Amino acid sequence: MRALVTGGTSGLGRAMAAALAGVGATVALTGRSARRAETVAGELPGAIGIELDVRDEASVARAVEQVWSRLGGIDMLVNNAGIGMRTVNPRFMTRPQGFWEVPADGFRAVVETNLTGYFLVAREVAPRMLAAGGGRIVNVSVNESTMRRAGFVPYGPSRAGSEALSRVMAADLRGTGVTVNLLLPGGATVTGMLPPDAVSEGHGFLAPEVMGPPVVWLASDEAAGVHDERIVAVDFERWLRERDAGRS
Template identity: 75%
Template sequence: MKVLVTGGTSGLGFAMASALATAGATVALTGRSGEEASTVAAGLPGAIGIGLDVRDESSVEKAVDEAWQRLGGIGMLVNNAGIGMRTVNPRFMTQPQGFWEVPADGFRAVIETNLTGYFLVAKAVTQRMLAVGRGRIVNISMNHSTMNRAGFAPYGPSRAGSEALSRIMAADLRDAGITVNMLLPGGGTVTGMIPADAVPAGLALLEPSVMGPPIVWLASDDAADVHDERIVAVDFDHWLRDRNSGR
């Protein structure tokens, strides 16, 4: 499988790119810095790194075209690039802001990255997938509680929007030979988006590696007909057993 992972230089993106590459997939991972993306990719078997700003349509088109050419096609897109609450409120866990206190430019930056970015990359990749009649798209999401939690504007709305977008993409692409699914960790993760000194007592953060088994499975032959599913990584084994037992 030839896979494009956006936001693949760290956190969940790197964990998924690493798991896929280790499992034998040919991976292109992206980051805003092409140099950093190439450096990170050099540490993974057979991977390549590409510079990509998901907010910029011309950057998206250039990066997707480069990935398509260098990989010889893209069988799966993992839409993952995103920014968190720290960009608008570094103390969001301990001193949450009301939505009326959020700077408008900060709100736009998060929406443009987490929602518009998903749209732009998926649009560019889907047009190419439609031409060959097949492909898979996995949009990374978050818990519903994160989407409506007090003090979580604009991150919550950006993720709620990307989840709605995923459902629409799945509906639009039904019977087109391209599957669309969502994957989320199932809890807070050790990615740096939540400052270490702001983690509530008793809350155990998940390791990014929790995303490995489900993303590798979604790239496998077993997942060829899986469409419009919302898979929680921490519950993946249970979800897969239920799915297999229901066949």
């Protein structure tokens, strides 16, 4: 399995890249800083680090070409790169802003990363997968409550858009051999998107490693043909049992 994980230098992306590398996958992880990506990749067996700004078409095309060439192909794309509410309101947990208070450039930056970024990377990878005869795309999402929570413009709308994008991608790719699935933690997770004071106060946040088992399963032979599913990491074992029971 050859996997490309965007936003793989920290948080959920790093946890998923580590889980995939841990079961023998060859992983390319990306970040806006080439040095940071290479450093993190150096900590994982057989991984490589690539500079990628998901907002920039030229950067996306260049990075995907590098990964495809160095890995000899891409079997799985994990669309994960994103930025959170801290970029527009560092105190969003304690002092949420109304949407009318959000600066337009901050709105655009979040949407361009969390939504347009998913589109640009998948648009570059999908034709290669189609030509190769198949592949797997996993788009990372969040709880639906986050998409409509007060004070969560623009993060909520950006994630709602990426989820809708995933559903349309799945419809477009149905029957092609390229699968598309959604994966989300199932609760607030300790990542760089959270304010440091919120993490230090200990609000029962999930560890990023919760994403490991489901993403490893989605890369496995058992998941071949699994398409247009929305998998919640904290409920993964129950979901898998129910799926297996329904097939027996």
